[in-house]
């Protein structure tokens with residue numbers, strides 16, 4: 001089933017979380033000269049035009065990059081992501097939004113390799129076309145083409161991942177970001193990671209997922225915690241109270257296996273700001289937890305006491321007040337209050353959520369068609385960066 005088109009959702013709050021983390025993972029990988037392979041198992045179209053029919057249909061970017069666009073007090077690590085988006089929009093008007101392949105293209109160095117997979121026939125074509133335009137643009141700037149740097153393949157990213165592991169340089173950053181339209185995606189992510197870790201235990205694996213009422217989603221993070229990775233880091237961002245019917249995307253998560261030690265402090269710095277700027281009501285919050293394979297709780301690092309070996313059992317170490325992840329709306333007032341930054345109060349704080357004007361077209365979460373499930377089927381028409389031409393999307 002290939003009805004999912006990311007163009008409908010480009011730049012929403014979930015993309016902000018995912019792409020902010022992605023930028024930081026590249027930055028970490030770039031600290032060493034040795035080349036690495038970036039593998040994007042579910043690439044999408046690479047670049048999205050926010051004024052296309054598709055992106056503007058639900059204007060989901062108004063829940064994410066829209067409110068951030070005019071902020072001037074953005075914490076440095078988040079600003080690195082926002083600046084990348086700004087660089088795509090030199091006119092100052094937010095028109096284009098980067099997908100994960102474009103972010104990788106910008107963040108990875110000449111010596112690194114990008115391996116991009118996309119199953120949808122239209123989006124894989126658009127992705128290839130966007131990269132062709134990027135290469136042409138670089139050539140105009142006098143930059144030498146690096147023939148084997150980027151490989152784009154129309155294919156199943158779950159199946160293709162294993163063939164690339166271990167990578168030649170023994171360094172890899174893998175992003176797994178399926179649509180989760182079908183519940184099998186949850187199982188496939190876990191199985192793909194299990195196999196990938198067997199082939200290449202030291203890779204950094206980042207998984208995006210929607211936090212929804214459905215059981216597969218609720219149990220997902222706990223299943224990933226049992227994978228044979230040395231360490232994991234888990235962050236979720238909730239922007240609003242779930243609707244009573246449970247439809248819509250209010251919370252999303254990033255689960256990182258073998259996370260760089262640099263990431264958790266950055267998350268702790270940035271997540272309160274994202275809650276303040278993107279949060280829509282009192283349910284807005286974030287959670288960060290981490291754990292290790294053998295020792296369980298990362299208590300030593302959170303100052304809660306010495307590490308206790310617990311055999312193979314793994315235990316979450318809550319870093320933001322709550323241990324295991326709760327669904328938004330579940331009773332957690334005390335935890336939320338602890339997690340909210342001082343600036344998160346809604347009365348008079350600069351990030352006053354209820355009083356935020358609709359300057360960016362911000363509006364209430366719609367009751368339906370916001371999550372990755374139950375979304376309207378339809379095509380994307382992302383434009384390439386290099387020119388005004390449509391990216392090959394079609395209604396279908």
Ligand code: SAM
Nearest residue numbers: 006042043044099100118119120156157177179
């Ligand atoms: N990672 C992209 C980004 O952040 O810009 C967004 C990807 S989007 C959420 C998921 C994409 O996966 C869709 O474009 C969909 O067509 C594609 N897809 C679905 N199943 C796939 C599979 N088995 N292998 C590769 N791509 C798949």
